[in-house]
Amino acid sequence: MGGNEPILDHKASGLPRPLRISMPLLSVVLPTFNSGEFVVETIASLMAQSFTDFELLIMDDASSDGTWERLARLDDARIRLHRNAVNVGLPTNMNIAMSMASGKYLARVDHDDCAAPERFALQVALLEREPSITVVGSQLEHFHDEVGITMLPSDDATIKAHMVQGFEYLANQSTMGRLDFYRAHALRFDPNLYVVDDLGFWMDCMLHGARFANLPEPLTRYRVHANMTSRILQADRLYASKDRIYRRFLPLLFPRLSGQECEQLLMLYRRQEDMPQTLAYMVDVHRAARSALSHIDTRWGQSESGCRQSILNLLNNARQGFETRGILRNEHAEILDLIFQSH
Numbered sequence: 001m002g003g004n005e006p007i008l009d010h011k012a013s014g015l016p017r018p019l020r021i022s023m024p025l026l027s028v029v030l031p032t033f034n035s036g037e038f039v040v041e042t043i044a045s046l047m048a049q050s051f052t053d054f055e056l057l058i059m060d061d062a063s064s065d066g067t068w069e070r071l072a073r074l075d076d077a078r079i080r081l082h083r084n085a086v087n088v089g090l091p092t093n094m095n096i097a098m099s100m101a102s103g104k105y106l107a108r109v110d111h112d113d114c115a116a117p118e119r120f121a122l123q124v125a126l127l128e129r130e131p132s133i134t135v136v137g138s139q140l141e142h143f144h145d146e147v148g149i150t151m152l153p154s155d156d157a158t159i160k161a162h163m164v165q166g167f168e169y170l171a172n173q174s175t176m177g178r179l180d181f182y183r184a185h186a187l188r189f190d191p192n193l194y195v196v197d198d199l200g201f202w203m204d205c206m207l208h209g210a211r212f213a214n215l216p217e218p219l220t221r222y223r224v225h226a227n228m229t230s231r232i233l234q235a236d237r238l239y240a241s242k243d244r245i246y247r248r249f250l251p252l253l254f255p256r257l258s259g260q261e262c263e264q265l266l267m268l269y270r271r272q273e274d275m276p277q278t279l280a281y282m283v284d285v286h287r288a289a290r291s292a293l294s295h296i297d298t299r300w301g302q303s304e305s306g307c308r309q310s311i312l313n314l315l316n317n318a319r320q321g322f323e324t325r326g327i328l329r330n331e332h333a334e335i336l337d338l339i340f341q342s343h
Helices: 039-047 065-070 088-098 117-130 156-165 177-183 197-207 235-255 259-269 278-293 306-325 328-340
Strands: 026-032 055-062 079-083 107-108 135-146 148-150 176-178 212-224
Touching: 026 039, 026 117, 039 055, 039 065, 039 135, 055 065, 055 148, 088 148, 088 177, 088 197, 088 212, 107 117, 107 177, 117 135, 117 176, 117 212, 148 259, 156 197, 156 212, 156 235, 176 177, 176 306, 197 212, 197 235, 259 278, 259 306, 278 306, 278 328
Parallel strands: 026 055, 026 107, 055 079, 135 212
Antiparallel strands: 107 176, 135 148, 135 176
16 A cells, blocks of 8 residues: 555445444554554554454554554544544553453554454454453564564463563563453553563553463564664663563562562663673672572462573573673683572
8 A cells, every 4th residue: 555545445445334333342452653654554454354343443642754644534433543632652542542442352453563364353262262361462473674473472371481581471462351351450551661561561460360371373463674662772761661560570479589689680681781790790690590589479370480491591691691791701600500509
């Protein structure tokens, strides 16, 4: 589609206008901000879903690049357009959408991604037949600047354990969950979190008893491009947000952590080059990791072995960086291993 073409204009095509759904089974949230380059393709993939009992809440966050003008040409009864008068940020925009939604289930789609035609049908079917599952995601198929598949764990216990390491748990833009669960527990996206507001939200869901799953199919097409959020991050804001999340989360899962040990582990969520570049720090963080893993509270359903592996993954990543920069040598690594393994 060209940039000036109508999007799904039923009047222009001569196709009958779909009947408006008063109480749809599914509410789909599409937050947009200056997304004019890609949003047409995203919306087309949603309108082509095999499952049709949904409303599409398109939430424009005061775009200035012509996105709103493109959206204003939409002509489908399932679409509800909303524009914020000022830019409020993604977390608040999502909270507004959740308050507006009228479906039993709530799905999320990012403005530069696309959905496979069967995504909604397969996710609704799982939630309908598995009432114990709160949120279901899918695998990701990369496209545009790179190709490949991001494989995520399918079971609840591993998904929760992967939240400890902060990656490979749920792909936010692939998720569908139970709106009544979110509302019953007054769950909201934290506007104080930069980029990782989804991680904070899923952790809150977990702490309130949610169960997660990922379908094995790559039902979300994840567009990799130069202007995507992950490529233009502000590191200081990201680190502050991760600190906010894990300063609360780590002591719950690892109750033997002291406050100082928790602060030392927080550094593991930074890029290798932004961690304290001293052997003394490596000694301290190995002691902190040992303390954390001496007792793991699994009351929220997370895998104990998975939590252990998540901490080890973070620790090994830090060690790799120190080895690459010549700070950590073989004799140092042997001492760190002894510290970590001691009781």
